[in-house]
Amino acid sequence: METNYMINRSIYYWSGVYRSNLQKRMAYRELRTVIAINILNFDLLNDTKRFHTSFHLYEDKDFFKLTNMMEFHFVEMPKLINEWKQGKLDPWNDLLARWLLLLGIVDSRTDTFYEDIYNELEAIAMKDDVLKSAFKNWDYLSATQEERLAYEARLKHVLDEEAAIREAELREKEALERGLQKGIQQGMKQGIEQGIEQGQLEKAKEIAQKMLKKGLDIESVMELTGLSSDAIEILKRNID
Missing domain, CATH: 1.20.5 (Single alpha-helices involved in coiled-coils or other helix-helix interfaces)
Known part of the structure; x- marks a missing residue:
C-alpha cells in the first residue's frame, strides 16, 4: 500500500501546505513555493535506477515548465544503498550522499546496521564539524538507557x-x-x-x-x- 499510494499521499500533503499559505487579505501571487521531499525506505519508481528524482509540472508536448510553485523530490533509500555497495557514491565530495547515507546506516525493515557506512562517515566527520555533531546526537539516540544516563552524567560534570x-x-x-x-x-x-x-x-x-x-x-x-x-x-x- 505504501508503494501504491505514496505519490497520492505526497500530493495530498503538498496541497494542504500550499493552501495553508493563503491567509485573509492575501493575493494569490503571494502564495509561496512548496517543495515536498519524500525519503522512502522502499523502492517506488520502476522507471529509473536513480535514488533521487525530482518532479515539476510541464506541458505535455513542448515540455516547458508551467510553474516553480510545485516541486516533488523522492529519495529511495534501497537504491541509495545499492549505489553505495557498487561504489558509485562519493560521500567525501557529495554532500547530499553524505547526509542520506547517515539516514541509511540502519535499515529498520531488515534490522540491518551498515558498519562500513558508519566507519566511512565517522572518518569524514573528523573533517566536518556539522557531521560530527550529528554523529554525537545519533550515538546518543542509539544508546541504551544505561549508556544515556552515563553520558548525561559525564556531560553534567563537564x-x-x-x-x-x-x-x-x-x-x-x-x-x-x-x-x-x-x-x-x-x-x-x-x-x-x-x-x-x-x-x-x-x-x-x-x-x-x-x-x-x-x-x-x-x-x-x-x-x-x-x-x-x-x-x-x-x-x-x-x-x-
Whole structure:
C-alpha cells in the first residue's frame, strides 16, 4: 500500500501546505513555493535506477515548465544503498550522499546496521564539524538507557566544570570593574579636595598681597591668612 499510494499521499500533503499559505487579505501571487521531499525506505519508481528524482509540472508536448510553485523530490533509500555497495557514491565530495547515507546506516525493515557506512562517515566527520555533531546526537539516540544516563552524567560534570570556570571569570571581571569604578570615584574625590585646597591657597595669597600693599607686617599677615612666613616673603618681594 505504501508503494501504491505514496505519490497520492505526497500530493495530498503538498496541497494542504500550499493552501495553508493563503491567509485573509492575501493575493494569490503571494502564495509561496512548496517543495515536498519524500525519503522512502522502499523502492517506488520502476522507471529509473536513480535514488533521487525530482518532479515539476510541464506541458505535455513542448515540455516547458508551467510553474516553480510545485516541486516533488523522492529519495529511495534501497537504491541509495545499492549505489553505495557498487561504489558509485562519493560521500567525501557529495554532500547530499553524505547526509542520506547517515539516514541509511540502519535499515529498520531488515534490522540491518551498515558498519562500513558508519566507519566511512565517522572518518569524514573528523573533517566536518556539522557531521560530527550529528554523529554525537545519533550515538546518543542509539544508546541504551544505561549508556544515556552515563553520558548525561559525564556531560553534567563537564558543564559544571565549564560553568565554574565561567563563574570565576565573571567574578574577576566584576571585581576589576568595581575596583576601576572605586578608583575613578576616589580620584574624583581627591581631585575635588585638591582643587578646593588650591583655591583656598590662591585666595589666601590674594588676601595676603592686599594686606602687604596696605603696610601690614609679615607676622600680622601670617596670623590672618595662615600662610607661612616664606610664602609671605615671596609675595612681598613680588610687590616690591
